[in-house]
Amino acid sequence: MAQHNELGKKGEQLAVEFLIKNGYGILQRNYRFDKAEVDIIAQKNDILAIVEVKTRSKTDFGNPQDFVKPKQIKNLVKAVDEYVTERELDVEVRFDVIAIVKEKTGFDIEHLENAFYHF
Numbered sequence: 001m002a003q004h005n006e007l008g009k010k011g012e013q014l015a016v017e018f019l020i021k022n023g024y025g026i027l028q029r030n031y032r033f034d035k036a037e038v039d040i041i042a043q044k045n046d047i048l049a050i051v052e053v054k055t056r057s058k059t060d061f062g063n064p065q066d067f068v069k070p071k072q073i074k075n076l077v078k079a080v081d082e083y084v085t086e087r088e089l090d091v092e093v094r095f096d097v098i099a100i101v102k103e104k105t106g107f108d109i110e111h112l113e114n115a116f117y118h119f
Helices: 003-021 070-086
Strands: 025-033 036-044 047-056 092-102 107-112
Touching: 003 025, 003 036, 003 047, 003 092, 003 107, 025 070, 036 070, 047 070, 070 092
Parallel strands: 047 092
Antiparallel strands: 025 036, 036 047, 092 107
16 A cells, blocks of 8 residues: 555544544544545534544645645535435534644644635
């Protein structure tokens, strides 16, 4: 497996652990619909958190969250609409990004709630 794929898998696992530690229940990982893949669907109280995980080995070309593009957001919204509709969920939906950067001795994890609000 390519090194960037391994880093991405490690980032997703770190994000799951971070969410659980912060009181979220993980409902689904890697949910696919149409052209979208939702990394993590989590819930805390009555909020359904749709989490895009971006992991980078360095920030030379920008922060991890800068790599979530408008087309990807559009596809994620469509996928989540399907997820909520097919399960008849009555929850508030929030789109988050967990940005992870590999440091010398570990990982820096930042949870950005309502990350897509400005789009």
